[in-house]
Amino acid sequence: MREKSRYSTWARMKRSKISYLYIAPYMILFFTFTVLPVVIAMFLSFTSFNVLEMPKFVGFDNYTRLFLKDSVFIKGVKNTIVLALFIGPGGYIMSLISAWFINELTPKVRALLTLVFYAPSISGNAYLIWSVAFSGDDYGYINSLLTRLGYITEPIQFFQNTDYIIPLIVLISLWNSFGTGFLSMIAAFQGVDRTYYEAGALDGIKNRWQELWFITMPMMKPQMMFSAVMSITGAFNVGAIVTAFCGFPSTDYAAHTIMNHLEDYGSTRFEMGYASAIAVFLFVMMVGANSLFKKFLNSVGK
Amino acid sequence: MALKFKRKHHKKFRLNRSAGGNAAINVLLCFMGAFMVLPMVYAISNSLKPLSELWIYPPQFFVENPTLKNFRDLFNMMSDSWVPFSRYLANTIFISVVGTTGHVIISSLCAYALAKHNFPGRDFLFKIVVFSLMFSTVVTGVPSYLIMAKLGLIDSHWSIILPAFCSSLGLYLMKQFMEANIPDTLIEAAHIDGAGENLVFFRIIMPLVKPAWLTLVIFSFQGLWGTQATTTIRSEELKTLSYALSQVVAGGIARQGASAAASVIMMIVPILVFVLTQSNVVETVATSGMKD
Numbered sequence: 001m002r003e004k005s006r007y008s009t010w011a012r013m014k015r016s017k018i019s020y021l022y023i024a025p026y027m028i029l030f031f032t033f034t035v036l037p038v039v040i041a042m043f044l045s046f047t048s049f050n051v052l053e054m055p056k057f058v059g060f061d062n063y064t065r066l067f068l069k070d071s072v073f074i075k076g077v078k079n080t081i082v083l084a085l086f087i088g089p090g091g092y093i094m095s096l097i098s099a100w101f102i103n104e105l106t107p108k109v110r111a112l113l114t115l116v117f118y119a120p121s122i123s124g125n126a127y128l129i130w131s132v133a134f135s136g137d138d139y140g141y142i143n144s145l146l147t148r149l150g151y152i153t154e155p156i157q158f159f160q161n162t163d164y165i166i167p168l169i170v171l172i173s174l175w176n177s178f179g180t181g182f183l184s185m186i187a188a189f190q191g192v193d194r195t196y197y198e199a200g201a202l203d204g205i206k207n208r209w210q211e212l213w214f215i216t217m218p219m220m221k222p223q224m225m226f227s228a229v230m231s232i233t234g235a236f237n238v239g240a241i242v243t244a245f246c247g248f249p250s251t252d253y254a255a256h257t258i259m260n261h262l263e264d265y266g267s268t269r270f271e272m273g274y275a276s277a278i279a280v281f282l283f284v285m286m287v288g289a290n291s292l293f294k295k296f297l298n299s300v301g302k
Numbered sequence: 303m304a305l306k307f308k309r310k311h312h313k314k315f316r317l318n319r320s321a322g323g324n325a326a327i328n329v330l331l332c333f334m335g336a337f338m339v340l341p342m343v344y345a346i347s348n349s350l351k352p353l354s355e356l357w358i359y360p361p362q363f364f365v366e367n368p369t370l371k372n373f374r375d376l377f378n379m380m381s382d383s384w385v386p387f388s389r390y391l392a393n394t395i396f397i398s399v400v401g402t403t404g405h406v407i408i409s410s411l412c413a414y415a416l417a418k419h420n421f422p423g424r425d426f427l428f429k430i431v432v433f434s435l436m437f438s439t440v441v442t443g444v445p446s447y448l449i450m451a452k453l454g455l456i457d458s459h460w461s462i463i464l465p466a467f468c469s470s471l472g473l474y475l476m477k478q479f480m481e482a483n484i485p486d487t488l489i490e491a492a493h494i495d496g497a498g499e500n501l502v503f504f505r506i507i508m509p510l511v512k513p514a515w516l517t518l519v520i521f522s523f524q525g526l527w528g529t530q531a532t533t534t535i536r537s538e539e540l541k542t543l544s545y546a547l548s549q550v551v552a553g554g555i556a557r558q559g560a561s562a563a564a565s566v567i568m569m570i571v572p573i574l575v576f577v578l579t580q581s582n583v584v585e586t587v588a589t590s591g592m593k594d
Contacts, residue, residue, distance in 0.1 A: 009422050016421030018499050026412035027427065029468035034434050036449060037442035044441070051444060098334060101327045104319075111580045115573070116335045119342040122524065122572050123565075129341040141363075175338070183520065184475055187513035191483040208319060222478035229474070233435055259438070266440040279438040286436035 045276035055273065062277035072253055073261055073278070079166070080236060080258045080285075086170045088235035088289070091178055092228060099185035100212060114186055121179025130172050131245055134158040159246045162254040169255055172241055177234040181227040188223035192216055217300050224300075228293045236286050239263060258282050345569065349373070349562040356558050372559035376567070379550045379560060385539050387546065394543040397459050398526040401466035405522045406515050408467050413476035414503055418489060428477065434470045443533070450534060461534035466526055472518045479514035480507065516579040524572045544568060 007015070045062055047055035066073055102113045120127065133141045136157040143155040158164045192215075200215045217224065239259025242248075246255050248264070258278060266275035348356065350368040380387040415421070416428050446465075447456075455461040484507060492502045508515070530545040547568065551561035 019415040019419040019421040022415035033465040037445035040445035222482040226478040
């Protein structure tokens with residue numbers, strides 16, 4: 001199978017007929033419904049487009065406006081980076097560790113706990129329960145608890161106070177976006193061949209941490225890469241939760257994210273050209289984060 | 303009998319576990335589990351509350367006088383609708399089942415070729431799939447709509463199903479699993495034994511990556527089950543259950559109870575699918591019977 005240099009590209013393509021046949025159904029649909037819209041959107045980022053009239057070519061105007069004239073956007077970039085730094089790695093480590101722990105249990109308990117940990121992803125917009133818990137009046141669970149314990153005399157306006165917004169958004173996002181990465185980690189642990197653990201034990205692996213680092217993680221590198229991409233996209237796409245809890249815009253734009261900015265221009269103001277430029281920028285940030293993680297993954301198990 | 307033996311066998315080789323570590327992990331899992339499951343409990347408890355309790359201040363977490371009135375109200379409202387509710391349900395089931403089945407088959411085929419064949423353009427195509435996950439769907443909405451209009455898919459269930467077939471997430475998941483869990487030597491051995499590529503794929507590869515595609519079934523089904531599809535589907539008789547329920551319960555404060563019931567109903571089916579698939583995940587050992 002690995003004979004890159006011996007044959008010409010054309011000859012190799014002819015030999016790979018069956019491979020192309022296998023990927024054809026997927027790729028045809030994928031290019032029609034995913035790649036083409038993305039390419040069009042990238043093109044639109046160099047235009048002024050309000051959906052009703054034909055797009056007008058404006059060169060790099062959208063990008064210069066983004067970086068030089070839009071101070072709210074710059075604030076959004078800062079917030080997004082801060083949020084992503086906590087949510088990305090935090091969610092990733094949480095899903096890895098909890099999948100690892102759950103994998104050690106007996107099959108029935110494991111299935112139950114998997115459901116429990118995946119519950120937030122199934123429960124629709126159940127994350128709104130946190131607005132009851134952190135409600136800004138005496139009736140909020142947290143406020144009433146703190147008052148009863150004597151820590152505070154007046155209720156804290158959690159979602160208006162700029163000191164609390166970011167940590168709360170981190171907490172809720174972690175809880176809400178945990179599912180996809182976690183479930184694929186669970187499946188990944190189940191795919192690891194048990195005989196390697198036996199061999200490892202004989203070779204002097206002393207505790208479960210060493211087992212994880214030297215045997216399990218190197219075995220499931222591809223799946224870890226998958227979960228990482230899920231974490232990265234989740235972390236950079238935080239936006240809906242901010243609007244749900246803090247309203248739009250949040251107080252002093254304290255939790256304004258790139259995604260909020262994008263939705264504002266794309267879905268409310270219909271400045272599609274400008275929104276596309278924001279989307280391209282967000283895309284570049286995620287691709288960067290992705291290649292950083294790849295570097296880290298190469299050092300696992302060494 | 304065979305199963306019991308297997309479990310004993312695997313206990314015997316758990317050499318690296320300390321009792322203290324196990325205890326700490328169990329305590330931690332209990333805490334985290336409570337944190338994760340709380341909102342689901344809250345949603346269910348809410349759906350059983352009579353109207354008087356729904357509006358009580360301070361809000362109570364647990365229901366005191368549970369009643370099924372909210373569910374009865376919801377069903378009454380549903381029977382008043384112009385399009386029969388069974389129609390909405392049928393639409394959603396059609397979209398979810400066809401979309402999920404097609405997605406699993408089409409993306410597994412492609413993932414297999416990407417993971418285990420070596421052909422020109424492979425790495426490039428795979429990179430595009432991964433990067434496509436990172437582009438925001440907010441700005442691709444308008445171009446997608448135009449493409450679907452050109453293809454005549456507007457106001458048809460296929461406007462939801464066809465894009466679901468080619469979700470990048472599913473392909474990426476399958477490809478990574480096939481790469482990690484299927485040794486090249488296994489495929490080579492099958493070829494030497496005279497198995498064709500199709501036979502290898504359906505008889506050897508798919509059973510081995512069962513945990514992966516069962517996970518894929520959950521992701522895909524869950525997404526399609528909740529789809530409202532309001533932009534591309536206009537005819538009332540083609541709309542989905544999720545859309546119909548959101549319309550029923552949008553009728554103001556008096557319908558809060560029915561709304562709580564509706565969110566529980568939308569939750570039940572994905573949970574059932576989850577339980578069914580998870581109980582089917584059996585540990586697979588890709589290298590069993592092979593020596594490297």
